[in-house]
Amino acid sequence: MANARRGEIEAVIDGRAQVLCLTLGALAELETAFAVDNLAALAQRFATGELAARDLIRVIGAGLRGGGASVSDDEVAAMQFDGGVAGCAQMVGALLAITFGTAERVPADP
Numbered sequence: 620m621a622n623a624r625r626g627e628i629e630a631v632i633d634g635r636a637q638v639l640c641l642t643l644g645a646l647a648e649l650e651t652a653f654a655v656d657n658l659a660a661l662a663q664r665f666a667t668g669e670l671a672a673r674d675l676i677r678v679i680g681a682g683l684r685g686g687g688a689s690v691s692d693d694e695v696a697a698m699q700f701d702g703g704v705a706g707c708a709q710m711v712g713a714l715l716a717i718t719f720g721t722a723e724r725v726p727a728d729p
Contacts, residue, residue, distance in 0.1 A: 626717050627686065630710045631701040632679075639682030639710075641718040648684075652677045662719050670711065672704075678711050 620638075621629035627640040641649070646658060653674075655661050670678075680692040700707040 623717060628682075628710070628713050628717055630713075632683075633698050637683060637688065638686035639679065639714050640685040641678075641682055641714060642685035645681035645685035646718075648681050649677065652681075665715050665719070670708070675707055675711050678714065679707070682714050 621627040625640060627638050629636050629638055631637070646661065650657070650661055653661060653664050655664055676692050676695050679698075680690060680695040683690050683695065700710065702709065
């Protein structure tokens with residue numbers, strides 16, 4: 620089960636519920652993949668909303684690995700997503716939103 624306080628989301632991939640999380644390691648992986656120098660540049664890159672299919676694969680792969688799965692990007696490319704490509708894009712949007720603070724999070728306990 621995903622924990623929004625930790626920046627996790629849950630998505631159905633290949634018919635199974637999976638937890639995705641962009642940990643610091645996953646974000647560093649994406650900085651390298653997108654050839655940017657820092658998190659601000661990475662966030663700006665994603666803010667354009669112009670993501671290619673290979674970008675979705677990279678983000679999902681990093682998110683799955685951050686969530687504890689041992690998968691390669693090639694394996695991600697062969698996966699099936701609830702809702703098809705549109706569902707895949709929505710999942711990536713939700714993961715980026717919770718990671719970069721644009722999604723509503725569960726309030727911290729007082």
